[in-house]
Amino acid sequence: MPPSALIDEFRAIVGEGGVLTGDDVTGRYPGYFMQRVEADILVRPETTEQVSQIMALCNAAGQPVVIQGGMSGWVRATQTRQGEVILSLERMNRIESIDPANRTAIVQAGVILERFQDDLEPYGLSFPLDLGGRGSCQLGGNAATNAGGMRVIRYGMMREQVLGMEVVLADGRVLSSMNRMIKNNTGYDLKQLFIGSEGTLGVITRLVLRLRERPVSSNTALVCCDSFDRIAKLLRHMDGALGGLLSAFELVDNSFYRTNTGEGRHPAPLGSDKPYYAMIEALGSDHERDRDLFESVLADAAEKGLFDDAIVARSEKDRDAIWGIREDLEHIVHDFQPFYAFDVSLPVGDMEAYMGEVTRRLKSIWPEGGIAFLGHVGDGNLHIAIGAGTTEDREQVESCVYEPLRPFGGSVSAEHGIGLEKKPWLSITRNPLERGLMRDIKQMFDPKGILNPGKIFAEEAS
Amino acid sequence: MPPSALIDEFRAIVGEGGVLTGDDVTGRYPGYFMQRVEADILVRPETTEQVSQIMALCNAAGQPVVIQGGMSGWVRATQTRQGEVILSLERMNRIESIDPANRTAIVQAGVILERFQDDLEPYGLSFPLDLGGRGSCQLGGNAATNAGGMRVIRYGMMREQVLGMEVVLADGRVLSSMNRMIKNNTGYDLKQLFIGSEGTLGVITRLVLRLRERPVSSNTALVCCDSFDRIAKLLRHMDGALGGLLSAFELVDNSFYRTNTGEGRHPAPLGSDKPYYAMIEALGSDHERDRDLFESVLADAAEKGLFDDAIVARSEKDRDAIWGIREDLEHIVHDFQPFYAFDVSLPVGDMEAYMGEVTRRLKSIWPEGGIAFLGHVGDGNLHIAIGAGTTEDREQVESCVYEPLRPFGGSVSAEHGIGLEKKPWLSITRNPLERGLMRDIKQMFDPKGILNPGKIFAEEAS
Structure with missing residues (x-):
């Protein structure tokens, strides 16, 4: 049946404007x-x-459905x-309740991440997931993609924030x-299957989310270093010596740093001649004490030769x-x-060799090609930006x-x-x-294959 | 076929001593x-x-298999x-590798938790899962049961420690x-299904575990309080004001405290007339600084009236x-x-009402019955000890x-x-x-139902 045959039935369910x-x-x-x-029917x-x-209607009709949230994904999972x-969750955007004693909130899937973060402020609470798309991404999409971001090193990914679903x-x-x-150890933890399933197993409609105490102090430094090995040691030093306060440890390489601090762009707080730069952030509970700790831990690191130069943010402006x-x-x-943008992970100890090999391969084909590495080094996560070849060379x-x-x-x-x-x-x-078991699970939850068909799995014979 | 017919085949696989x-x-x-x-064949x-x-042999023969680890579980999942x-994993007890730069270890399932914790010490690393059974429980069993324990509030349960399987x-x-x-967001996270599956879906043989920097400072206090509401506020205060350092917040009620501090038992650091006692622990990176912070945060709490009396450990002896x-x-x-021992969870804000209702029900049947509450209040987890009725009254x-x-x-x-x-x-x-989907998953992974049959699921019609 052509999807247009379903329109009247959709209108009967969600109303004209839906x-x-x-x-x-x-x-x-x-x-x-x-x-x-490409699709031309959207239900809200x-x-x-x-x-x-x-869903009952679409399933009966064998009608394929693509769930869309804030549309800030990078891998065309909502194409x-x-x-x-x-199926857009944009009108299911209510924060249903916030429980300060239990430090949980119940939200509809269409709530935008940044709005949720802001709404928690009066309670002295925070939702620690944070990423570039915060102004548009939806919490349901964050769960469906197991979103990560800047503070995974301390708080974990979205998976660690979801208590119920x-x-x-x-x-x-x-x-x-x-x-x-x-x-809650009462049998198989079903929600784990939906987290990161990219809309292929079900439609996440509501979430119970874990909240954290809102940090009051924030300390940030930028360091540079000519050896990746020392950056890795610096990560361990900072994580250990800051106790539980380290909240971000981000790497950018020389190519990325130079690009963003070029003429007319961002001012360069440190010289641009080093291969590696790291942004380090600690979130704590006491302005003065945490600043002293942060600076003394950095000073120790300098004494141990774990970086070459550093600058500590003295103001919000510095930090920004x-x-x-x-x-x-x-x-x-x-x-x-x-x-071209990529997002990979591998053990920290192998990162330098890996970056060298990618660069070598790329430059052997496109000697003038641009390549930059950045990422959440504490999580083993590297983002790679490449400008090379033509659009045909993907x-x-x-x-x-x-x-x-x-x-x-x-x-x-x-x-x-x-x-x-990445299919x-x-x-x-x-x-x-692993791929075979994933297909078995897909078959179990969506036997007609109507949910986000063709995503994640190559259409391979099983 | 009687299991004895399999013995020679088992010996051919694992040798005489196996x-x-x-x-x-x-x-x-x-x-x-x-x-x-009751079983009389054990393969190692x-x-x-x-x-x-x-497993291939048992599956072909339709032979039921019960996996055993350290035998420290409380719910007869290994009966x-x-x-x-x-199937005992006791001889698969090798720590295969420790990677300090990546802060991961690869272990066989039969490694005992405490031995693993000890072996990490020279690396300046720790494995934060900690529980009473540490001297006998095995890491495979910790994963199969999603073990929790004392430090979940800071580090999460076993689920958060398992990277690979x-x-x-x-x-x-x-x-x-x-x-x-x-x-690693590449399709469904299959390992999540096995975590907490209590041996019903597969045999966990090896694990990749996440390690943390080893804390160097430890501060502990015991406080008492006559209101649960203030205990809940104290938890939030300590968690917020200690930044990331709070690692345990344990509650025991008057009944439990009195029992353990009775004559000839443990000395009572605080008077035994209060309804609630809390053990609070912070783990950090600097002895002096962390002690100062801990004491000042406690002093703030006292000023806010969040407890009635407190004692801070001055030595390892005090802490113990x-x-x-x-x-x-x-x-x-x-x-x-x-x-009778129980282990339940519920939102913190509902705990007092719940404890009251359980006590009321119990006392209405057995007015002389004993009941004590203790637990990981920061996780919403209450343990309940009851001495009432007869063994027939379960x-x-x-x-x-x-x-x-x-x-x-x-x-x-x-x-x-x-x-x-608890079936x-x-x-x-x-x-x-939920129960139906659990059974579907069981059917998918173990169609013959040979793995730990009869556990978790009531034998109900689906």
């Missing part, structure tokens, strides 16, 4: 690295019950094809697992200047054309990045997920039995 | 709350390959029946997911004296007869504890798991759809 069609859909923002929205439910009815129906299954059944406790160098991707996208560029992961047991996706972008490379990180 | 039979098996320690080992493989061969074969499936296939990175009161279960088991005692969880959405098992002990009560915490 269904968009035609240009109102295809004209929407398609998301990173996507040309255009307001309640779990409506989601349930929509649509003609004939698919988009409500999911509408492919056939419309509502799985309610709205656990509010940190500890340091983070601005790390977070601004505009210049790198401008200079590196065609722009596969060859990808090969330069992904093939060298094999000897290190690295991952083709640290935090961005697989989507469509051809999944086998580098997941072996045949 | 198979125990008869009294050598039935005479072994049966574990808590279990009368006797030394390699994953041997485990794989054993055996006649005709079952025990090797599992032998019911049919002997070896699932190798030995990921060494904190971040405080923790001794919390960790010693001997006296409570002696005084509370017949001894179901009625359980009903007093579990039924009052319903209105609060509480869990019948915070950390101990379900095993056989009749699983439906309080897990709804029919």
